Amino acid sequence: MAPSQKRTIEDDFIHTLSDNDDDALKEEEVAVQPPKKKAKTNKKSSKKNKDEAPQAEETEGVWGDKGEDDGAMDSDFEFMLDDAGELGEDEFEGWGFEGAKKGMAVEKVGVDLDEIIRRRREKKNKKDGKEDEAAEEEGASLNGADIDMDDDEDGVLADDAFGMNVDPDAEESADEADANSDNDDEDKEDKEEDEDDDSASDNDSVATPVNHPDDMSDDDDDEEDAEEKAKRDAFFAPEEKPKPGQKVDVSSFQAMSLSRPILRGITTVGFTKPTPIQAKTIPIALMGKDLVGGAVTGSGKTAAFVLPILERLLYRPKKIPTTRVVILTPTRELAIQCHAVATKLAAHTDIKFTLAVGGLSLKAQEVELRLRPDVIIATPGRFIDHMRNSASFSVDTVEILVLDEADRMLEDGFADELNEILTTLPKSRQTMLFSATMTSTVDRLIKVGLNKPVRVMVDSQKKTAGTLTQEFVRLRPGREEKRMGYLVHICKNLYTERVIIFFRQKKDAHRARIIFGLLGFSCAELHGSMNQTQRIASVESFRDGKVNYLLATDLASRGLDIKGVDTVINYEAPQSVEIYVHRVGRTARAGRAGTSVTLAAEPDRKVVKAAVKAGKAQGSKIISRVIEAKDADKWQAEIDGMEDEIEEIEREEKEERQLAQVEMQIKKGENIIQHEAEIKSRPKRTWFETQQDKKNAKQAGREELNGPQAGKKKGSATKLSNKDKKKLDAKAQRAEGMGWKKGKNDAANAVAKNKKKTPVKGKTPMKGKAPEKGKAKAQAKKPRGKR
Numbered sequence: 001m002a003p004s005q006k007r008t009i010e011d012d013f014i015h016t017l018s019d020n021d022d023d024a025l026k027e028e029e030v031a032v033q034p035p036k037k038k039a040k041t042n043k044k045s046s047k048k049n050k051d052e053a054p055q056a057e058e059t060e061g062v063w064g065d066k067g068e069d070d071g072a073m074d075s076d077f078e079f080m081l082d083d084a085g086e087l088g089e090d091e092f093e094g095w096g097f098e099g100a101k102k103g104m105a106v107e108k109v110g111v112d113l114d115e116i117i118r119r120r121r122e123k124k125n126k127k128d129g130k131e132d133e134a135a136e137e138e139g140a141s142l143n144g145a146d147i148d149m150d151d152d153e154d155g156v157l158a159d160d161a162f163g164m165n166v167d168p169d170a171e172e173s174a175d176e177a178d179a180n181s182d183n184d185d186e187d188k189e190d191k192e193e194d195e196d197d198d199s200a201s202d203n204d205s206v207a208t209p210v211n212h213p214d215d216m217s218d219d220d221d222d223e224e225d226a227e228e229k230a231k232r233d234a235f236f237a238p239e240e241k242p243k244p245g246q247k248v249d250v251s252s253f254q255a256m257s258l259s260r261p262i263l264r265g266i267t268t269v270g271f272t273k274p275t276p277i278q279a280k281t282i283p284i285a286l287m288g289k290d291l292v293g294g295a296v297t298g299s300g301k302t303a304a305f306v307l308p309i310l311e312r313l314l315y316r317p318k319k320i321p322t323t324r325v326v327i328l329t330p331t332r333e334l335a336i337q338c339h340a341v342a343t344k345l346a347a348h349t350d351i352k353f354t355l356a357v358g359g360l361s362l363k364a365q366e367v368e369l370r371l372r373p374d375v376i377i378a379t380p381g382r383f384i385d386h387m388r389n390s391a392s393f394s395v396d397t398v399e400i401l402v403l404d405e406a407d408r409m410l411e412d413g414f415a416d417e418l419n420e421i422l423t424t425l426p427k428s429r430q431t432m433l434f435s436a437t438m439t440s441t442v443d444r445l446i447k448v449g450l451n452k453p454v455r456v457m458v459d460s461q462k463k464t465a466g467t468l469t470q471e472f473v474r475l476r477p478g479r480e481e482k483r484m485g486y487l488v489h490i491c492k493n494l495y496t497e498r499v500i501i502f503f504r505q506k507k508d509a510h511r512a513r514i515i516f517g518l519l520g521f522s523c524a525e526l527h528g529s530m531n532q533t534q535r536i537a538s539v540e541s542f543r544d545g546k547v548n549y550l551l552a553t554d555l556a557s558r559g560l561d562i563k564g565v566d567t568v569i570n571y572e573a574p575q576s577v578e579i580y581v582h583r584v585g586r587t588a589r590a591g592r593a594g595t596s597v598t599l600a601a602e603p604d605r606k607v608v609k610a611a612v613k614a615g616k617a618q619g620s621k622i623i624s625r626v627i628e629a630k631d632a633d634k635w636q637a638e639i640d641g642m643e644d645e646i647e648e649i650e651r652e653e654k655e656e657r658q659l660a661q662v663e664m665q666i667k668k669g670e671n672i673i674q675h676e677a678e679i680k681s682r683p684k685r686t687w688f689e690t691q692q693d694k695k696n697a698k699q700a701g702r703e704e705l706n707g708p709q710a711g712k713k714k715g716s717a718t719k720l721s722n723k724d725k726k727k728l729d730a731k732a733q734r735a736e737g738m739g740w741k742k743g744k745n746d747a748a749n750a751v752a753k754n755k756k757k758t759p760v761k762g763k764t765p766m767k768g769k770a771p772e773k774g775k776a777k778a779q780a781k782k783p784r785g786k787r
């Protein structure tokens with residue numbers, strides 16, 4: 001049913017709905033509140049440091065000539081701060097992970113690192129025979145008492161933000177750092193070993209730490225070329241200008257003629273007015289048109305596609321449960337979050353959702369899918385697994401497909417998976433693509449099979465939120481080895497809670513987790529080497545304020561909407577400015593203020609330069625923060641002194657992990673013996689790609705992100721990647737009790753069943769055309785764009 005056809009009936013009561021009217025009238029500008037909970041420990045000092053702004057100042061050039069600035073761009077985008085200020089603070093507590101927890105039957109035994117650290121510290125204290133003293137020391141360290149807060153360690157550097165005025169001591173330490181770097185080879189070896197691990201995870205968007213191609217070229221020009229522009233003009237639907245006299249009111253959700261149950265859902269989550277991207281896209285999406293939407297991070301893109309979907313689903317025929325909508329995201333966490341948002345917004349409807357992501361129970365998902373939920377929110381790998389192997393699950397009835405973080409989904413790393421999905425879903429679907437960095441070329445978009453999409457770019461010249469302050473800390477040549485010292489200094493003295501710290505490598509995030517633990521920070525880690533239960537636990541403990549620091553890889557860089565993140569720290573600059581934009585977009589969301597701090601050494605130059613240029617162009621607050629070398633050195637020395645302990649913790653952790661794995665194997669063995677007959681009678685599950693295909697896809701993605709040389713740095717070919725390990729695990733799990741393959745007969749039966757259900761052409765509930773089922777198989781062989 002086309003939504004426009006039912007407006008007249010609904011309009012009557014839409015306008016009488018007054019839940020929000022008063023609120024809208026009472027709206028006032030609410031000043032952005034500082035985070036409620038402030039540092040308990042070195043609160044005073046850190047406040048002092050922050051307030052005494054002279055230690056950092058707005059800079060004209062961070063590795064960039066002043067002349068390079070292309071001037072501030074005029075922008076009319078403003079997040080509705082008044083709404084945003086209200087949102088979530090009092091009424092709505094944010095998105096939860098309840099949806100995911102239902103499917104957490106597959107729990108792997110995790111190693112309790114906190115416990116290991118605690119035990120070690122206790123042991124050490126006892127051994128030293130100074131338990132009390134040590135406890136005091138811990139307190140002191142926590143309180144930052146061993147830091148002289150009054151010295152002007154962060155003094156301003158006048159013109160050139162990065163290092164022009166660094167004192168001779170700093171230079172000396174830098175030289176020393178060079179001389180003392182005898183661990184280099186070992187580090188390199190470790191790095192290589194970890195690279196395979198790094199990009200291995202299922203849904204992990206972590207890339208290998210190699211130079212970005214931009215780092216090696218002088219080509220700074222990011223202007224789209226004429227050819228691409230011409231392609232774009234031909235590809236997208238022409239911009240629709242309102243006809244004279246025609247007035248489209250998108251200033252409120254009510255004016256968009258959304259139905260009462262949807263408006264009630266909107267009220268429940270505390271939205272009062274649509275954000276600009278919502279105002280622009282909801283009417284288009286309601287018409288069933290394909291669209292490509294872009295708007296800065298934290299500007300409400302999720303609701304921009306969820307709301308029109310819900311509105312359209314309200315009027316679906318309900319006699320036979322049918323899956324009509326698929327929303328794909330690049331990471332599991334994002335899918336879980338999207339599921340939470342959609343479920344909350346649909347609280348007053350009967351629309352059913354299922355989460356289908358890796359790491360959660362296949363069996364539980366299969367059971368839910370059998371009930372044909374209206375909406376499936378999934379990661380691509382698990383979605384394909386269900387397409388191929390889940391009994392009675394068919395995608396022939398899908399009418400709407402959404403790709404969230406679409407530019408990431410269109411990268412080579414996802415190409416094969418996406419192609420498999422796109423060629424299997426009905427051609428007649430509506431397709432919507434969203435991202436804060438919609439940088440994909442038209443050639444890529446063509447592959448998605450969009451049908452004259454409408455392009456909605458809200459304030460596309462803006463890269464980051466206007467409420468974000470971007471700080472850069474330059475590490476002079478030779479100082480890279482002290483990165484951790486800088487980081488600890490910043491976390492001890494400047495940004496003490498609600499901080500996400502990004503690392504390029506899982507290994508580094510994990511090591512930092514140990515160091516932070518030993519230094520008494522409360523922190524959690526988040527990366528692809530953790531099982532899903534651990535990943536969710538980390539996000540939750542950070543979200544709930546149980547820990548102050550979340551040490552993450554780029555797994556967390558896109559889409560995660562955690563309320564009240566004050567600061568994002570980049571331990572090193574990411575591989576591209578797009579990833580930078582997403583990372584720093586975890587703070588300063590929905591009109592709130594936030595700060596990003598990037599530790600930038602020579603290898604980070606290109607990305608930092610691009611970020612600064614973009615920031616300046618949009619008139620953002622760019623600050624160069626200077627940290628004196630001696631302060632970083634002090635912490636680095638302490639960290640270096642902990643080296644043996646770190647190694648022992650890592651060893652102990654490894655042993656515990658192995659032990660847990662052995663226990664798991666024993667359990668599996670017992671299960672297999674117990675259910676042998678049943679297991680053997682089950683057909684095997686099929687994999688979408690061979691190991692080699694996966695490897696090639698991964699390599700392609702890596703090369704795309706990091707340039708062709710990325711492949712050369714690859715670790716040992718014989719080593720099992722994490723993804724492979726996970727695959728083996730999953731295989732074992734299936735062997736234990738779930739595997740079966742959709743046979744030919746099953747497929748034929750499913751098609752026959754679905755044929756019966758297909759509405760008569762022209763009467764398709766949500767779209768004009770019925771899916772062309774007969775052709776689906778044949779189309780499956782061709783890329784969509786070529787049909």
Ligand SMILES: Nc1ncnc2c1ncn2[C@@H]1O[C@H](COP(=O)(O)OP(=O)(O)OP(=O)(O)O)[C@@H](O)[C@H]1O
Pocket residue numbers: 083084087270271272273274275278295296297298299300301302303435436558559560561585586589590
């Ligand atoms: N109309 C609205 N009024 C107030 N707040 C809103 C509105 N719409 C969304 N928000 C809030 O804005 C925040 C950011 O929304 P969302 O996560 O959808 O952003 P996004 O644009 O998808 O960001 P990213 O690009 O990082 O994924 C959320 O906390 C959401 O609840």
